[in-house]
Amino acid sequence: ATYIEPYRPQYHFSPAQNWMNDPTGLLYHNELYHLFFQYNPGGIVWGNMSWGHATSKDLSHWEEQPIALLARGFPDNITEMFFTGSAVADVKNTSGLGTDGKIPLVALYTSNYPVTQTLPSGKTVKANQQSQSIAYSLDDGLTWQTYDSANPVIHYPPTPYEDQYQNFRDPFVFWHEQTHKWVLVTALSEIHKLIIWTSDNLKEWSVVSEFGPFNAVGGVWECPNLFPLPLDGGQTDTKWIMVVGLNPGGPPETVGSGTQYFIGGFNGTTFIPDDDDVYPGNSTANWMDWGPDFYAAASYNGLPDAEHVSIGWMNNWQYGGIIPTYPWRSAMATPRHLSLRTIGGKVTLVQQPKENWASIETQKKYSRTWKSVAEGTEDLGSRGKTLDIELSFDDRQQASGVSEFGVIVQATADKKQQTRVGYDFQARKVFLDRTLSGDVSFDKTFASVYHAPLEPSADGVVRLRILVDWSSVEVFGGQGESTLTAQIFPSEKATYAKLFSSGGSTENVQLGISDLSSIWQ
Ligand code: FRU
Secondary structure, three states, X not given: OOOOOOOOOOOOOOOOOEEEXXXXXXXXXXXXEEEEEEEEOOOOOOOOOEEEEXXXXXXXXXXXXXXXXXXXXXXXXXXXXXXXXXXXXXXXXXXXXXXXXXXXXXXXXXXXXXXXXXXXXXXXXXXXXXXXXXXXXXOOOOOOEEOOOOOOOEOOOOOOOHHHOOOEEEEEEEEEOOOOEEEXXXXXXXXXXXXXXEEOOOOOOEEEEEEOOOOOOOOEEEEEEEEEEEEOOOOOOEXXXXXXXXXXXXXXXXXXXXXEEXXXXXXXXXXXXXXXXXXXXXXXXXXXXXXXXXXXXEEOEOOOHHHOEEEEEOOOOOOHHHOOOOOEEOOEOOOEEEXXXXXXXXXXXXXXXXXXXXXXXXXXXXXXXXXXXXXXXXXXEEOOXXXXXXXXXXXXXXXXXXXXXXXXXXXXXXXXXXXXXXXXXXXXXXXXXXXXXXXXXXXXXXXOEEEEEOOOOOOOEEEEEEEEEOOEEEEEEXXXXXXXXXXXXXXXXXXXXXXXXXXXXXXXXXXXXXXXXXXXX
């Protein structure tokens, strides 16, 4: 059997071996979910960036495929690395890249050129230049050719930003039905700007607008994506979401990378964030996830708006290269279904884990209810290390001082190792505490507590959905308006769980724990 090494994720995607970062080129095509990813075929730290590839029929079970785009000149004379991008099915063959009636899949990616060179297209690039290029597949995504006769199709950033040519990356492309055009968003990372382009054929691009800087600008802007979501499930009202990665400069209490988003409108050329979504003086931001390990979130093309799915990289540039896993490094977070709901009068991004639960839930289910859990702890015994937990309980009115309720997971029998997930009734925040979560020694910022704002539901109930895998915890609070994702590296024996209630008793507690099976068996 494989995928049984210490810390190996059991129901999250990780490559069999070597380094992985951003999800890229996410495309649903012919009933298959394609997941490409930044990959080092030659090592367990970042380098030789190539596009690795995995496919899934259900977003739960993944099959690793041959490398889609191998760093040019690998292993010892790299002249082009394939950085993050996106992919579409060019159904109408607007690119003309389809032959013999085959639908071309077209990927836009960032060419990162380590050395000055003249390319087959005759274009010259400088050392460390980043430009945007095309690759295409005529066999439904299995093998890819770079479009060498014209690459890079976007050679330089637009005027007056040409001097940003070393920090110009991560093209996100999609079809805009209303204007019948391809739209592309690219990042000018150092100056916190996104450039929006349009095209009729995926090859020739015109600049139509720019966006930013707004809100969080503590580090470079990377990995933008832009997509529509129906509001409150309606057929008529649609809003657009712009997601931007930031490294460093993530959410409060985190160190390193994080992901922010804007809600607004898009007319085919310009994205305008809603007034109440831009904060004065870059004072705050909308965080897609309030934990330390959710970055470079990318969106699927090829799905209906109401079925939007996004996948994040479950790691952080602060310590990503030294997490204690072998022979792979990094996993993807659980895929998320994204929607928009009006909560407390505000249009809010709502995220729910998207897995084929029926296929990974075992018969092992543990459900209990308590009229009241007294102050202290309530032992739940040995519950395992791959869990889907649903926990709900009453809000405490007038809470003051330390006033918390939650669940401890992945604890050793002596409880010296443990990960705490709970709700702080006074601060009105859900929290995740990994200070005692096993190996926290490899980075001095790792042993920390993270908080996400969460109001109880209108009827005064706090709801938490907590996904535990061998080396991660993901928390979805409320309807999914607050999420917290963190890696943990506990002992293999850390299978125990318990409830904790501090500052008083907690009423109407409902707990359900499902044991999840491995997707790799
Ligand atoms: C984000 C990122 C991207 C870049 C890729 C390189 O994590 O830095 O901006 O394209 O990783 O691997």
